């Protein structure tokens with residue numbers, strides 16, 4: 001199946017969100033020759049000085065987005081448009097356009113699909129003042145409330161929602177071991193392995209403590225991708241270490257934590273801060289953190305720590321993890337072995353096809369809007385979109401197989417309960433249905 005990016009019609013939305021995966025060799029870059037002080041220095045002077053978020057500013061589970069808001073690279077209110085968020089991720093941290101677009105598309109589960117600029121709250125629900133009538137009845141939830149849509153269990157530093165009733169507050173006890181590992185070895189060469197180890201530990205912890213732990217196919221992949229952002233985007237790519245360095249002080253600053261003389265680690269909401277002298281990844285496309293780099297990193301994570309490839313969940317009590325039979329779930333299209341094939345094309349295609357199956361309403365609804373948005377994304381990021389070939393197709397999945405997992409089932413009602421009772425606006429709207437109606 002050949003997928004052409006930026007086709008105007010049909011289910012091409014997520015295709016637009018991916019670059020061509022190249023060979024693993026593309027990940028073996030050498031940044032030494034291309035350090036560029038002017039291009040890589042993150043300028044945090046006014047108007048991008050750090051200002052701690054106020055109580056009415058939205059902040060959520062993503063330290064990257066929180067830091068962008070605290071520096072005014074996106075609105076300091078924490079509510080900004082799809083394009084601005086993608087552009088800021090690309091320009092400030094050099095997250096590739098494809099990766100940031102894909103993240104922002106998933107983020108739209110907490111966003112406002114009735115507004116052509118596709119505003120998204122990076123945290124709590126946005127104010128309903130000024131929202132069109134239908135959204136007052138079914139307001140955007142904000143990223144914080146996208147559990148099992150985007151936000152998921154076993155995060156690097158956040159607790160599982162059904163374990164702590166809070167999955168956006170940083171828990172120092174989860175960050176501490178990660179800091180310890182990077183303190184012991186801050187070289188970039190091992191940074192993926194270290195975060196992978198931590199990710200594996202967090203999954204084991206969730207299995208051991210959270211009876212409602214759920215790690216479906218989407219959650220497993222989101223968990224891997226978001227974990228890998230820390231070493232790849234929070235590292236300091238300075239002249240001295242142009243290939244990157246896991247600056248523990250930098251990591252703490254961007255995560256918004258400080259250490260008291262007693263050694264106690266404290267997180268303060270809205271304090272995620274980019275250090276005064278810090279360097280982003282180099283600018284050329286192949287150095288940006290995008291699919292040609294992400295896919296090999298994910299494969300490396302799975303190879304070294306196979307438990308990070310766990311798809312399934314607990315059955316209501318701790319330590320009852322029951323794997324999902326991926327072959328049966330995908331009607332034979334993919335097995336776990338297929339996902340691990342070198343190059344990552346199966347992984348990319350599986351994710352792309354799965355998202356199209358699971359999120360048809362979201363994709364269908366925003367396709368027209370996003371055609372325009374993508375043109376704008378390409379303009380502001382000078383991004384290049386391309387094509388990729390999927391060796392195999394997947395047309396349907398057996399969603400009922402997920403009902404054996406109580407953590408999944410518990411996350412479903414919120415989408416239905418939040419629906420307005422009067423849905424007459426749906427027929428009038430070009431969107432057709434509420435964003436909150438989308439089953440994931």
Ligand code: HEM
Nearest residue numbers: 062064089103104107151152155156157158226229230233
């Ligand atoms: C459109 C852009 C983005 C969106 C919508 C987004 C959204 C999210 C969400 C929902 C999570 C929570 C996932 C979970 O529950 O485990 C998350 C986690 C994370 N994000 Fe982002 N993100 C974006 C861009 C970025 C960028 C640019 C960075 C880094 C510079 C970043 C770094 C991270 C990290 C490190 C985590 C793991 C947090 C932890 O548990 O410690 N994200 N992101």
